[in-house]
């Protein structure tokens with residue numbers, strides 16, 4: 436596995452604001468990408484990462500929530516219910532957090548690393564992370580969804596300590 440460079444919003448790389456392409460087939464190249472993304476996410480202490488964040492314009496996301504790792508190609512929201520408002524951050528926008536209102540519960544479908552159809556059902560943090568990552572695949576950053584007046588700077592070193600903050604997704 437290899438650690439990949441994370442594209443920052445400040446790099447002004449179009450990949451972060453461009454709709455990513457569906458994965459035609461989950462092959463070894465895609466599996467390697469998924470594994471490298473997991474390593475990169477761990478290294479950066481994140482709970483999620485989308486392929487455009489490592490400069491790959493494909494619909495692939497990885498997540499790690501409650502000690503569970505998810506590697507999903509072509510994720511699609513099947514259901515999005517309820518509402519939660521909480522602090523959110525992003526590995527591509529280091530040093531910033533803001534409140535984002537999202538669905539409390541989601542069901543998403545996609546392909547796992549073996550190319551098999553899977554469904555992920557989650558609430559709370561997992562639901563938030565899925566929505567954040569799927570947004571990345573559509574070229575949407577959390578800063579575009581942030582509740583008015585709540586975006587603020589935070590010391591990067593303290594990000595992880597922010598009460599209730601979902602940083603680094």
Ligand code: NI
Pocket residue numbers: 524525526527567571603604
């Ligand atoms: Ni993000």
